[in-house]
Amino acid sequence: MVDEFSLIQSIQPKEKRHKDLMTGIGDDAAVYRTDHHAEQMICMDTMTEGIHFTSATMKAYDIGWKALAANISDIAAMGGFPDYYLVSVAMPSEWSSEMKEMYRGMEDLGSMFQMDLIGGDTTSSRSGLVITITAVGHAEQGKVFLRSGAKPGDLVFVTGYLGESAAGLALLLKDIDINDQKAKHQLIKSHQRPMPQVEAARLLRGIPSRFAVNDISDGLASEANEIAEASGVTININYQSLPVSKSLSQLDAHDQRRFMLSGGEDYQLLITAPEENSEVLRDVFMKHGVLLTKIGVVTRGRPEVYLIDKGTKTLLTKSGYNHFKSNKE
Numbered sequence: 628m629v630d631e632f633s634l635i636q637s638i639q640p641k642e643k644r645h646k647d648l649m650t651g652i653g654d655d656a657a658v659y660r661t662d663h664h665a666e667q668m669i670c671m672d673t674m675t676e677g678i679h680f681t682s683a684t685m686k687a688y689d690i691g692w693k694a695l696a697a698n699i700s701d702i703a704a705m706g707g708f709p710d711y712y713l714v715s716v717a718m719p720s721e722w723s724s725e726m727k728e729m730y731r732g733m734e735d736l737g738s739m740f741q742m743d744l745i746g747g748d749t750t751s752s753r754s755g756l757v758i759t760i761t762a763v764g765h766a767e768q769g770k771v772f773l774r775s776g777a778k779p780g781d782l783v784f785v786t787g788y789l790g791e792s793a794a795g796l797a798l799l800l801k802d803i804d805i806n807d808q809k810a811k812h813q814l815i816k817s818h819q820r821p822m823p824q825v826e827a828a829r830l831l832r833g834i835p836s837r838f839a840v841n842d843i844s845d846g847l848a849s850e851a852n853e854i855a856e857a858s859g860v861t862i863n864i865n866y867q868s869l870p871v872s873k874s875l876s877q878l879d880a881h882d883q884r885r886f887m888l889s890g891g892e893d894y895q896l897l898i899t900a901p902e903e904n905s906e907v908l909r910d911v912f913m914k915h916g917v918l919l920t921k922i923g924v925v926t927r928g929r930p931e932v933y934l935i936d937k938g939t940k941t942l943l944t945k946s947g948y949n950h951f952k953s954n955k956e
């Protein structure tokens with residue numbers, strides 16, 4: 628069986644039939660122009676019972692929230708603001724009483740960004756719940772952040788904290804345990820109710836600069852490799868610079884490391900920006916109380932990612948989540 632990324636590569640259309648299509652397959656969302664002032668963007672993400680959640684890890688409310696969060700996150704990663712969403716649900720009969728709760732989760736998150744639910748589809752399922760959301764957003768013309776926008780000399784930043792979601796999942800699955808109940812609650816919340824970084828995208832849009840952005844669904848290592856490949860650059864990440872939350876610091880060092888590098892589902896933004904704009908970038912994020920951490924640099928070279936840990940440099944491969952591949956370390 629081929630892995631997820633090669634499979635997607637193999638279905639890439641050879642030509643664009645509409646000149647208004649700017650970006651199709653290969654980024655967080657597709658972008659096309661509808662008038663001279665705005666770019667439209669559209670994306671789709673699915674959550675499947677047994678793969679993205681089980682009855683032990685997520686309640687119906689959380690499933691709705693997180694499915695929409697993953698889509699909003701892709702719009703944010705393109706520099707957009709989310710506007711509309713459509714929901715397709717394939718549902719085993721035992722889930723039907725939970726449908727309202729799932730929509731309440733979506734509504735609670737969607738209303739924060741004034742999103743309208745505009746349609747969808749419903750079918751029965753004989754093998755678990757599947758929810759697919761399509762989100763539509765917009766950005767000002769010329770303000771779209773592509774994965775291909777990184778250049779040698781840029782600095783690499785990340786919003787928020789990494790690894791909390793994967794730690795929360797490990798706690799829910801009882802793979803690990805910690806005594807600090809407050810930290811445990813926080814990590815589990817990060818897994819069940821991630822907050823997409825719409826505010827960070829808004830702040831970036833206000834800064835006149837070039838940015839490459841990717842949201843972290845499959846893990847830092849994987850997403851950094853996607854920017855390196857799309858931009859044709861080398862990304863160097865300093866392990867000691869990664870932001871460790873107070874809650875994650877309760878875990879042992881090995882768990883912290885694997886969750887931060889390849890845990891995934893953090894829905895934070897990985898950003899590259901020219902060094903000359905980095906001061907204003909830091910100032911703007913600081914002023915608005917959005918955590919932004921410098922974690923590395925972009926250099927000329929092969930499209931690869933290196934991790935520098937106390938002076939030792941190692942190749943960081945796409946070690947994150949990959950459908951159709953074993954995700955065990």
Ligand SMILES: Nc1ncnc2c1ncn2[C@@H]1O[C@H](COP(=O)(O)OP(=O)(O)O)[C@@H](O)[C@H]1O
Pocket residue numbers: 635638651652653654655656657671672701844845
């Ligand atoms: N089955 C599919 N058919 C067409 N395009 C797809 C399919 N699966 C993924 N893609 C496209 O491939 C790109 C990468 O997808 P994905 O890895 O899911 O991105 P993300 O992690 O940002 O959600 C996106 O442009 C997405 O629209």
Ligand SMILES: Cc1ncc(C[n+]2csc(CCOP(=O)(O)OP(=O)(O)O)c2C)c(N)n1
Pocket residue numbers: 672673677678679680681684697796844845890891892948950
């Ligand atoms: C029960 C369970 N096992 C494992 C995971 C971990 N997991 C499942 S999918 C995934 C990656 C993100 O999902 P994907 O479908 O790849 O989203 P996309 O990259 O398209 O946004 C991760 C880390 C989980 N959330 N729940």
Ligand SMILES: [Mg+2]
Pocket residue numbers: 654655700701704841842843844
């Ligand atoms: Mg994405």
Ligand SMILES: [Mg+2]
Pocket residue numbers: 671672673
């Ligand atoms: Mg996706």
Ligand SMILES: [Mg+2]
Pocket residue numbers: 844845948
């Ligand atoms: Mg993925």
